[in-house]
Amino acid sequence: MKTWITGGYVYRYEKRRLERKNLCMEDGRITRICSPSEKITDGIIHDVKGNAVVPGFIDIHTHGGCGFDVNAASKEKFQKIGYFFAQQGTTTWLCSILTDTKEQTEKVIAEVLKHKEDHENCADLLGIHLEGPFLSVEFKGAMPESLLRGADIELLREYQEKARGNIRYITVSPEVEGIPESIPEIRKLGITVAIGHSGADYETSRKCIENGAEACTHTCNAMKLFHQHFPAIMGAVLEADDVYCETICDGRHLHPGSVRMILKAKGHDRVVAVTDSIMAAGLPDGAYKLGVNDVIVEDGDAKLPNGVRAGSTLTTGTALKRLIEFTGESMEDVLPLLTMNPARLIHAEEHIGSLEVGKDADILILDENYNILETFVKGMKIEKQEESSCH
Secondary structure, eight states: OOEEEEEEEEEETTTTEEEEEEEEEETTEEEEEEOTTSOOOSSEEEEOTTOEEEEOEEEEEEOEETTEEGGGOOHHHHHHHHHHHHHTTEEEEEEEEESOOHHHHHHHHHHHHHHHHSOOSSOEEEEEEEEOSSOOSTTOTTSOGGGOOSOOHHHHHHHHHHTTTOEEEEEEOTTSTTHHHHHHHHHHTTOEEEEOSBOOOHHHHHHHHHTTOOEETTTTSSBOOOBTTBOHHHHHHHHOTTOEEEEEOSSSSSOHHHHHHHHHHHOTTSEEEEOOBOTTTTSOSEEEEETTEEEEEETTEEEOTTSOBOOBOOOHHHHHHHHHHHHOOOHHHHGGGGTHHHHHHTTOTTTSSSOOTTSBOOEEEEOTTOOEEEEEETTEEOOOOTTOOOO
16 A cells, blocks of 8 residues: 655755655555655555655664663564664664673574564664674773684674674774784675774774775774874774764764764765664663673763763664754754665665665654654554653
8 A cells, every 4th residue: 555755845865955745655665756746646645744754764883772682682672672763763773782602692693583574563673783702802891801802704604694694784803813804704794894992003904994894883982092193993994985984972972073073084974873872772870781791871871880881872863963963064964874874884775774766665754853753664654652661
């Protein structure tokens, strides 16, 4: 059955602007975008009353939300995380598995596959982001040090086989033994490589980029910072034109001026807004978990007992508002950071990331204050569930 979204202003990515258009969805895809003067002769009419019609948000780095941690999630918990995310504007996500034991990592992979085969009324879990285990001890952040290791392509190949190709993204540290040489092999497994959690020097970081690393994980956080005599990993990723930079725009991980600086250095096509959210997203302050770690959230700020920041409580809907606030730019200018840029980074832009005929009907309806009024995932409207305790 056709469903027409009428009476709204549709976001056109190529023009970076909203245009008064009608949009038709059928069988989970966008089948028509046309002038409101054209007569509609069939299908359901859904009038959005002058509100904005924009692509659904894509979060490629998140550890959970609404009380559920990815590393401990079952099929049912992935459903609940996905429902919460959809309410916040996320229509597609990668679940980020924090460095864990082989047994637990494979258990999470199995639950991801179960969820992908049977889910409804939630964001689309496109695949997996492995944050580790090939990471630096010095900049481990919340990673359990005993589980960090050198490059191991056979282990990664085993994970990818168990995941049936659903590992889409991995974070590695350039200075870890064997990583620069392993990046081409990782890419052959169908995995996009990001560098981060690192104290690597400029030259080693550049080698990783030359070998195919395409992104930097939560730029400026858990890494050696720029120095004029030692540009380090941060200098390497800011300089490289083709490298995408993840940014956590919650006002804690990055000062607003740092967000503006990254945008100035990289341009609006190479910055990807992520949440790096943990299970506390959508819930009050208190004690939570991030993988094997205990986390304390105070005033919405998530930290390990030793004071090291451990993920965030950010949502994509709030990230959009923060980006507008931090940059002083229009929604139309910053939307690609949450839509087309992450889609391109994980090589999924052919079916998500923008509102175009033939692409998936992942659509948000936003009011004038950028609040999410409605979410459509593959053309299906996300229906509110009264029992949800998250906000």
